[in-house]
Amino acid sequence: MVNYVWLGMIVFGILVAGANGQVEVVTRAALEGADKAVKTSLNLIAIITFWLGIMKLAEAAGLVRALARLVRPVTRFLFPGVPPNHPAMGAIIMNLSANILGLGNAATPMGLIAMQELQKLNRGDPRTATSAMCTFLALNTSCITLIPTTIIGIRVMYGSTDPTAIVGTTIFATACGMTVAVIVDRMLRIFYGRQG
Amino acid sequence: MYELINEISRWAIPLTLLLVPLIAMLRGVSVFETFVEGAAEGFTTAIKTIPYLVAMLVAISIFRASGAMEVLVHVLSPILDPLGFPPEVLPHAVMRPLSGGAALGIATDLIATHGPDSFIGRLVSTMQGSTDTTFYVLTLYFGSVGITRYRYAIISGLAADLTSLVASVFIVNQLFR
Numbered sequence: 001m002v003n004y005v006w007l008g009m010i011v012f013g014i015l016v017a018g019a020n021g022q023v024e025v026v027t028r029a030a031l032e033g034a035d036k037a038v039k040t041s042l043n044l045i046a047i048i049t050f051w052l053g054i055m056k057l058a059e060a061a062g063l064v065r066a067l068a069r070l071v072r073p074v075t076r077f078l079f080p081g082v083p084p085n086h087p088a089m090g091a092i093i094m095n096l097s098a099n100i101l102g103l104g105n106a107a108t109p110m111g112l113i114a115m116q117e118l119q120k121l122n123r124g125d126p127r128t129a130t131s132a133m134c135t136f137l138a139l140n141t142s143c144i145t146l147i148p149t150t151i152i153g154i155r156v157m158y159g160s161t162d163p164t165a166i167v168g169t170t171i172f173a174t175a176c177g178m179t180v181a182v183i184v185d186r187m188l189r190i191f192y193g194r195q196g
Numbered sequence: 197m198y199e200l201i202n203e204i205s206r207w208a209i210p211l212t213l214l215l216v217p218l219i220a221m222l223r224g225v226s227v228f229e230t231f232v233e234g235a236a237e238g239f240t241t242a243i244k245t246i247p248y249l250v251a252m253l254v255a256i257s258i259f260r261a262s263g264a265m266e267v268l269v270h271v272l273s274p275i276l277d278p279l280g281f282p283p284e285v286l287p288h289a290v291m292r293p294l295s296g297g298a299a300l301g302i303a304t305d306l307i308a309t310h311g312p313d314s315f316i317g318r319l320v321s322t323m324q325g326s327t328d329t330t331f332y333v334l335t336l337y338f339g340s341v342g343i344t345r346y347r348y349a350i351i352s353g354l355a356a357d358l359t360s361l362v363a364s365v366f367i368v369n370q371l372f373r
Binding site: 002005006009010012013014015016017020022025026028029030032033034036037038040041042044045048049050051052053054055056057058059060061062063101106108109111112115116118119125126127128129131133134137138140141142143145148150151154155158159160161162163165166168169170172173174175176177178179180181184185188189191192 | 213238249304311338361
């Protein structure tokens, strides 16, 4: 799937650029994209290094395990393939909590830990995603948001009389998205067969 | 309600930074060494994501700069116009799963042009807050552990984005039209 999407964007992009008679923009765009990717990863080093240090402490102190035990009924339904006491469970929960609170830059490192832990449970091909990983990513990208911090800031900046008017609509929209994510994920999980 | 939530998010991280090391110390963990051990893993994780992000961002960048984005918007607009979905907002909807920064740029521009309290301003604010940069998240998370076959993750991610989008249009039409 990702192979087709990726190739499709490049091929279609170059064809359109050619048809517009400005195929040379492709070269610059490609290099700019690469440049942005490396800069993003380098920027991530600081925050990921920091949060993974904190997470390791939380794990060693037994806090992650306690948190996982608390929400076990929900996670048992969503992640039937992940043992309830596994560190993956704790990391998933921390990631989703950070997403809900709109703490975007704390969510990413915890999400990366969750992926690493889920990869340890991957009994099949290490290059192929497990069902638990797909469920986790579906939840992650669709997660309910209580405070869309960035956009509220922009609304304030442009003189909104009611900057938080969109909090309710955002909660509604993300709740719908998350519900569909769970349903679609469960259907596709059956369709694609159980792999971890 | 919003004040309370705002206060929670202000305190969440400082409290975590206070309590986690403190509790760890009380449980007999050697806090400094454990932190460094975790941080070392973080460093390798960040570096490992570089090739994956380069691959994805190059494709997205070509797709945008070439004008292919506009073509896609043009093809989609006759379908979406009758649904109470203003064509001005369409570029944002198409861009959102591909690039968080670019989508935020479009949202900011629309808010500046039409006003934050206009119908378009509220719709694009809701969309920006409720959908996610699905391709970026997938590439980053899968890349960090070397997964190259995503199976159905893109389908469920985009299905969720599309639902949030439709739900945003519906609820904003209901409340603010």
